[in-house]
Amino acid sequence: MFRGMHHINLDAKGRLAIPAKVRETLEEASVSALVVTVDSQDRCLMVYPLEEWIKIEAKLNQLPTLNPASKQLKRLLQGYATECETDGSGRVLISPACREYAGLVKECVLMGQGNKLELWDKARWDGQLDDYLEQPMSLENLPDELKSLSI
Template sequence: MFRGIHLLAMDAKGRIKIPTRHLGQVTKICSGQMVMSIHPDDPCLVLYPLKDWQQLELKIGELPSLNIHTKKLSRKLIGHAIDCELDKIGRILIPSSHKNYANLNNKVILSGQGKSFEIWDERAWKDQIEKIERLSNQTEVPQEISKLSL
């Protein structure tokens, strides 16, 4: 499971280094083979180990293909997917098209999301957290979350 938030520097070529904390796990799970795509709803990228990405693709493929929400999800998530492999020192290359989509600058946030990562521009991440905080204060907490014991 990928957990935690990491502030990373993106180099001039658009590479980021997977934190040491996760590097061994990524190597073990997928031999460094990962898939990157754009997030269908948020201005960030998603990064999955290959086997978890393949499972997600299968689930999307089982959805009704003529449904507009399925089309949106498929076109954004699968249509923008690229294979990426860790280099010898544990970096991945973010293509310029993906950097542009997420408005990535030299400081990025790598956020563990369990089976995947999100990649955010540092400022956009802070804005998103503030936005979620404001919105969550305006709506009632769902029963499922209220039942969760921490």
């Protein structure tokens, strides 16, 4: 289970050091490989443990190939999907295509999202956060599943 926010830097070769807390979570779950792909709705990346990605990919493969929305989603998620492993220093290499899609240059934000992590360019995340704070969610627009959530 991934949670929390980590400010990290991408090095000149496109590698990022996985924070120690995240590495511990991966090690506890015996995760050796990750899959990095794009988010189809936001200009950020999604980082899945390989086992979790396999479940997602199985669902993607069941989508109808002649449906334009399905085709677009599959092209983005599967087309950009890159399997990677951490090196001896706990770093992962983010592909140039994924870095370009998310606008990653140096300063990044890695956020836990339960079964996956999101990787954002820090400036882009800061702008997204400002948007969230300026326009808080209205109770009328919440899905029914969230209306009963007690926080």
